[in-house]
Every structure is written in structure tokens, then in C-alpha cells.
Amino acid sequence: MRIPCPYCGERDAHEFSYLGDATLTRPDPAAADAEQAFHDYVYLRDNPAGAHEEWWYHANGCRQWLRVTRDTRTHAISGAAPARKSGEPA
Numbered sequence: 001m002r003i004p005c006p007y008c009g010e011r012d013a014h015e016f017s018y019l020g021d022a023t024l025t026r027p028d029p030a031a032a033d034a035e036q037a038f039h040d041y042v043y044l045r046d047n048p049a050g051a052h053e054e055w056w057y058h059a060n061g062c063r064q065w066l067r068v069t070r071d072t073r074t075h076a077i078s079g080a081a082p083a084r085k086s087g088e089p090a
């Protein structure tokens with residue numbers, strides 16, 4: 001599997017570390033159901049079939065976090081973008 005790093009170009013997946021689902025949103029700690037929401041956020045995962053957005057870290061390259069779109073059935077990578085959107089603070 002090859003990942004098109006926006007900084008380094010297309011590289012082998014062995015240069016990267018996988019973190020997980022990039023679609024999760026951290027729950028509001030002040031919400032009334034915060035305990036259950038954090039349990040679900042930390043422990044429960046979907047197992048999607050098809051295109052999925054994931055966090056990958058280019059550990060043996062530019063050391064940047066990427067948001068990679070990968071088809072979980074074929075491992076085909078359809079896109080990779082910097083994790084931080086332009087204009088966001090460092």
C-alpha cells in the first residue's frame with residue numbers, strides 16, 4: 001500500500017503509523033451524558049466497509065499528521081491531506 005504524502009510524495013505505508021478514525025468528534029465534557037459519551041468515544045468503533053477517513057503519521061518522513069481516505073475493502077488510497085487545515089493555529 002502506498003500513501004501520497006502531500007509533503008513527500010507517494011511513499012510506502014511502512015513509513016507511516018496508523019492512529020485511527022479521523023471522523024470522531026471529542027464529546028463535550030460539560031454535557032449531562034459526558035461519562036457515557038466519553039466511554040463511546042474512547043472504546044466503541046464502527047467497522048465501515050468502503051471509503052474511510054483515517055489519521056496517519058509519517059514517522060519515517062516529514063513527521064506530519066495526515067488525514068488519509070482509504071477504502072477498507074481494497075486498501076486503495078483515494079486521498080491524503082494535512083491534518084491541520086491552512087489557517088489553523090499551530
Ligand SMILES: [Zn+2]
Nearest residue numbers: 005008061062
Ligand atoms: Zn511526508
